[in-house]
Amino acid sequence: MQTLTQRLANPTRFMELSARLLPWFVAASAILLVYGLYLSFFDSPPDYQQGETVRIMYIHVPCAWLSMMIYGLIALSSFGLLVFRHPLADVSAKAAAPLGAAFTFLALVTGSLWGKPMWGTYWVWDARLTSVLLLFFLYLGLIALRSALEDEGAAAKLTALLALVGVTLLPIIKFSVNWWNTLHQPSTDFGATVDPSMRLPLLVMALAFTLMFFAMHLKAMRNEILRRRAKALRTQVIMGRDRLAAQGAAE
Amino acid sequence: MTRVWALLHRDLRLAVREGGAIGTALGFFLVVVSLMPLGLGPDLNLLARIAAGILWIALLLAALLSLNRIFEADYEDGTLDVLATGPLPLELVSAIKALAHWITTGIPLAILAPVLGILLNLDLNAYPVLVGTTLVGTPAVSFLGAVGAALTMKTRRGGLLLALIVLPLYVPTLIFGISAVSASAGPSGAGSSFLILAAVSLVTMVLGPVAAAAALRIQIQ
Amino acid sequence: MQLIAEDLVIDRGSRRVIEGLSFAVRQGEALVLTGANGIGKTTLLRTLAGFIRPFRGSVRLDGGDPELSVGEQAHAIGHTNAVKTSLTVLENASFWNAYLGPDAPSRARVDAALRHFGLEELGEFPAAYLSAGQKRRLGLSRLLVAGRPLWLLDEPTASLDAASSERLVAAVDAHTATGGIAVIATHLPLGLERAQTLDLAAQRIAA
Numbered sequence: 129m130q131t132l133t134q135r136l137a138n139p140t141r142f143m144e145l146s147a148r149l150l151p152w153f154v155a156a157s158a159i160l161l162v163y164g165l166y167l168s169f170f171d172s173p174p175d176y177q178q179g180e181t182v183r184i185m186y187i188h189v190p191c192a193w194l195s196m197m198i199y200g201l202i203a204l205s206s207f208g209l210l211v212f213r214h215p216l217a218d219v220s221a222k223a224a225a226p227l228g229a230a231f232t233f234l235a236l237v238t239g240s241l242w243g244k245p246m247w248g249t250y251w252v253w254d255a256r257l258t259s260v261l262l263l264f265f266l267y268l269g270l271i272a273l274r275s276a277l278e279d280e281g282a283a284a285k286l287t288a289l290l291a292l293v294g295v296t297l298l299p300i301i302k303f304s305v306n307w308w309n310t311l312h313q314p315s316t317d318f319g320a321t322v323d324p325s326m327r328l329p330l331l332v333m334a335l336a337f338t339l340m341f342f343a344m345h346l347k348a349m350r351n352e353i354l355r356r357r358a359k360a361l362r363t364q365v366i367m368g369r370d371r372l373a374a375q376g377a378a379e
Numbered sequence: 380m381t382r383v384w385a386l387l388h389r390d391l392r393l394a395v396r397e398g399g400a401i402g403t404a405l406g407f408f409l410v411v412v413s414l415m416p417l418g419l420g421p422d423l424n425l426l427a428r429i430a431a432g433i434l435w436i437a438l439l440l441a442a443l444l445s446l447n448r449i450f451e452a453d454y455e456d457g458t459l460d461v462l463a464t465g466p467l468p469l470e471l472v473s474a475i476k477a478l479a480h481w482i483t484t485g486i487p488l489a490i491l492a493p494v495l496g497i498l499l500n501l502d503l504n505a506y507p508v509l510v511g512t513t514l515v516g517t518p519a520v521s522f523l524g525a526v527g528a529a530l531t532m533k534t535r536r537g538g539l540l541l542a543l544i545v546l547p548l549y550v551p552t553l554i555f556g557i558s559a560v561s562a563s564a565g566p567s568g569a570g571s572s573f574l575i576l577a578a579v580s581l582v583t584m585v586l587g588p589v590a591a592a593a594a595l596r597i598q599i600q
Numbered sequence: 601m602q603l604i605a606e607d608l609v610i611d612r613g614s615r616r617v618i619e620g621l622s623f624a625v626r627q628g629e630a631l632v633l634t635g636a637n638g639i640g641k642t643t644l645l646r647t648l649a650g651f652i653r654p655f656r657g658s659v660r661l662d663g664g665d666p667e668l669s670v671g672e673q674a675h676a677i678g679h680t681n682a683v684k685t686s687l688t689v690l691e692n693a694s695f696w697n698a699y700l701g702p703d704a705p706s707r708a709r710v711d712a713a714l715r716h717f718g719l720e721e722l723g724e725f726p727a728a729y730l731s732a733g734q735k736r737r738l739g740l741s742r743l744l745v746a747g748r749p750l751w752l753l754d755e756p757t758a759s760l761d762a763a764s765s766e767r768l769v770a771a772v773d774a775h776t777a778t779g780g781i782a783v784i785a786t787h788l789p790l791g792l793e794r795a796q797t798l799d800l801a802a803q804r805i806a807a
Contacts, residue, residue: 210593265547272543276534279613285597286530290544293526293590297548300579304551307575311558367615381705385698389687396686457680461742464649464671465700599651 157339167329184242190337191235198228203295206288218284223348229267255309390479400445408441423500430499431560446524469592477525485517508563516556519580522587529594601627601663608657630782635800641785649676674750681739685728697745713744732759751782
């Protein structure tokens with residue numbers, strides 16, 4: 129009797145299951161996204177202070193949420209790879225890293241666009257933006273390390289190790305950035321309270337973005353599995369050709 | 380204990396013999412700090428205010444220069460294979476090698492820092508704190524750097540990649556190191572920043588060798 | 601003491617290099633691995649040393665120290681010599697004696713090892729100035745200062761001249777005569793006493 133995780137661990141099972149799940153994720157995220165966009169652009173009030181620019185928040189906050197959630201997912205997958213040698217864990221971590229970096233980048237861009245009318249400049253060294261920037265660097269480190277290593281097996285484990293080191297140090301980094309921020313300027317805590325009329329669009333958008341990420345992640349995992357299969361087939365062909373050549377030489 | 384000493388002694392001796400590393404790091408430190416006034420203008424008040432930050436950042440970059448060789452050289456000539464089957468666990472080997480790096484770069488850089496403080500018009504009263512924080516903070520640079528060095532051991536152009544990987548992780552050390560120096564002039568003193576800096580160093584001294592050894596094990600195949 | 605490998609299956613990359621190999625080497629014996637390039641001699645030696653985890657099967661040292669892994673009771677010499685060029689010959693050997701040696705560092709042991717491989721005149725010489733063969737001999741002298749029961753040698757005679765190869769053969773013979781075990785991958789006939797040959801192409805032991 130196999131446990132659920134063991135059955136899911138089998139890439140073939142995963143391919144079957146994900147093929148069935150993927151359309152649902154795509155459809156659900158598309159519907160929620162349309163509804164969420166309608167809510168955030170037409171069916172929510174402008175902010176009494178920020179006016180229409182508050183609508184950037186409906187993109188910014190889901191991106192910021194995803195930037196953290198995806199790093200958590202990578203750390204979890206890395207743990208699964210290093211401790212349980214789960215065959216899909218590395219596929220998951222590898223597929224999630226560029227997506228995480230992209231959402232983190234979007235969070236930075238939307239954050240700075242949102243900040244322009246508020247602060248009068250595109251970038252201020254606000255504690256939250258700075259933390260997200262550092263998180264973006266951590267993503268870049270993960271992607272760069274993986275691409276620099278030739279042996280894919282070693283690359284997977286080393287990148288997983290780096291992700292775990294990063295997630296261990298992340299609270300310390302976050303704490304230090306907050307410390308630094310309060311040291312240099314009094315904390316300007318904007319948007320601490322969100323009006324109930326804004327809460328629903330925000331929630332819908334966050335859910336839509338999360339589902340969208342999972343759809344993209346599933347698709348990226350499927351691509352990665354197919355790429356690995358293609359690669360394995362290619363080595364088999366090359367080895368077969370070598371063997372034939374060796375036989376030919378022997379005869 | 381003989382073995383620990385033998386390995387540490389060998390690494391220190393190699394660092395001195397291959398002398399370039401220490402000298403280059405010190406020279407780099409000097410040049411980077413000297414370039415700052417050229418870029419920012421010779422306003423002594425401005426320089427005094429940002430001296431701690433400049434010194435700490437330049438010191439980090441200088442220490443980073445020699446980090447990538449910690450394991451790479453031993454990997455290339457086969458020493459790492461022998462160390463891996465040796466009597467000491469790889470965690471201890473990593474710790475000893477990081478310690479050797481700290482002794483040969485962290486300490487010289489920390490000693491040079493106040494001298495360069497003169498160039499930046501750093502407040503004289505801040506000197507003891509500056510030396511204290513650099514001495515207490517640089518172990519984090521070496522021990523965390525050892526993790527990065529182990530991860531990038533087999534990569535081409537490992538140095539640049541190493542910098543990209545570890546620099547974000549150095550943020551806490553940088554922030555608490557600088558804030559301790561700046562705060563020492565204020566009413567509250569350097570106390571809390573300094574203690575947190577020490578705590579960060581201690582945490583990395585424990586976790587760094589474990590992570591570095593894990594990275595080495597993955598690659599020795 | 602006996603080195604036993606059971607049903608070893610070893611993968612490198614995505615390729616299966618060794619399939620279901622079993623053998624045993626008794627105390628006081630040497631096993632010579634032969635076979636064409638790429639057949640898996642280095643892979644097998646690195647598996648015995650514990651660097652590579654076999655896909656299946658096991659390696660154990662019967663009658664060895666149960667507290668230590670096989671790799672920790674072995675001394676492996678691969679293609680690299682682990683010689684630091686900025687240290688002298690004596691410093692290189694002394695370091696390995698202090699680090700690997702079974703007991704307190706002993707100058708006599710280091711001297712004996714250097715003498716065996718004909719390096720006694722070169723003690724104060726920086727290793728950077730050694731020839732390839734001399735560096736190889738310095739690497740091999742580690743076997744004598746480390747004092748491990750199991751020797752794993754990968755092409756040990758690479759860049760050695762005939763006289764130096766004989767010194768190596770004498771060292772291996774002395775090692776097996778005192779109850780040690782050696783596994784040696786080589787292309788050249790070495791003329792060892794008490795040696796079996798394992799042809800990896802046939803995966804069969806011949807006396």
